[in-house]
Amino acid sequence: GQNIDQPTEMTATEGAIVQINCTYQTSGFNGLFWYQQHAGEAPTFLSYNVLDGLEEKGRFSSFLSRSKGYSYLLLKELQMKDSASYLCAVKGGTGRRALTFGSGTRLQVQP
Amino acid sequence: DGGITQSPKYLFRKEGQNVTLSCEQNLNHDAMYWYRQDPGQGLRLIYYSQIVNDFQKGDIAEGYSVSREKKESFPLTVTSAQKNPTAFYLCASSNLGNEQFFGPGTRLTVL
Numbered sequence: 001g002q003n004i005d006q007p008t009e010m011t012a013t014e015g016a017i018v019q020i021n022c023t024y025q026t027s028g029f030n031g032l033f034w035y036q037q038h039a040g041e042a043p044t045f046l047s048y049n050v051l052d053g054l055e056e057k058g059r060f061s062s063f064l065s066r067s068k069g070y071s072y073l074l075l076k077e078l079q080m081k082d083s084a085s086y087l088c089a090v091k092g093g094t095g096r097r098a099l100t101f102g103s104g105t106r107l108q109v110q111p
Numbered sequence: 112d113g114g115i116t117q118s119p120k121y122l123f124r125k126e127g128q129n130v131t132l133s134c135e136q137n138l139n140h141d142a143m144y145w146y147r148q149d150p151g152q153g154l155r156l157i158y159y160s161q162i163v164n165d166f167q168k169g170d171i172a173e174g175y176s177v178s179r180e181k182k183e184s185f186p187l188t189v190t191s192a193q194k195n196p197t198a199f200y201l202c203a204s205s206n207l208g209n210e211q212f213f214g215p216g217t218r219l220t221v222l
Binding site: 004033040041042043044045048087089098099100101102103104106 | 144146151152153154155156159169199201210211212213214215216
């Protein structure tokens with residue numbers, strides 16, 4: 001089976017840096033995705049990691065350690081519009097071509 | 112413009128009725144997916160299809176049915192057997208191995 005854990009809620013200040021963690025246990029591993037979802041809207045793709053290390057894309061970076069079953073999403077220079085839910089999703093091994101999503105972390109950015 | 116469309120945006124159903132949610136994509140993606148999202152929760156996989164005329168059950172397929180007669184279309188029927196169908200339904204598509212793109216969603220309410 002597959003299990004993904006993320007914190008339920010986080011609060012941070014505008015202009016600051018926040019790290020959202022995700023741990024997973026899967027039967028097989030073919031990549032980890034991060035999505036952003038504003039309330040009432042569809043998720044939008046942020047990043048993809050399949051090898052260990054850090055992937056940087058503007059203000060957002062994502063890190064993966066496959067041996068530890070661990071990833072984090074790092075958001076820098078936080079803006080009010082970054083208030084959203086952040087979903088960690090894992091693509092498992094053979095026989096499971098779809099993503100398994102965590103419950104999401106609701107981030108509130110305060111002035 | 113390329114993308115995924117879902118209709119309707121809001122749908123109301125009486126208990127005991129079947130209802131079909133539409134999902135169309137013009138991205139030429141091979142794979143399509145249906146997810147259900149309940150308030151404050153992550154996405155749970157209902158069904159997915161990797162190729163025309165083929166589909167697989169996800170984690171919560173009971174009470175739902177799908178068809179994939181055309182590459183562009185993957186309709187989802189919520190049957191009367193689904194005991195708690197009120198939720199936000201999201202359709203997605205991808206080329207195998209790549210990130211999923213999501214439609215705007217359909218919010219279904221059972222009266």
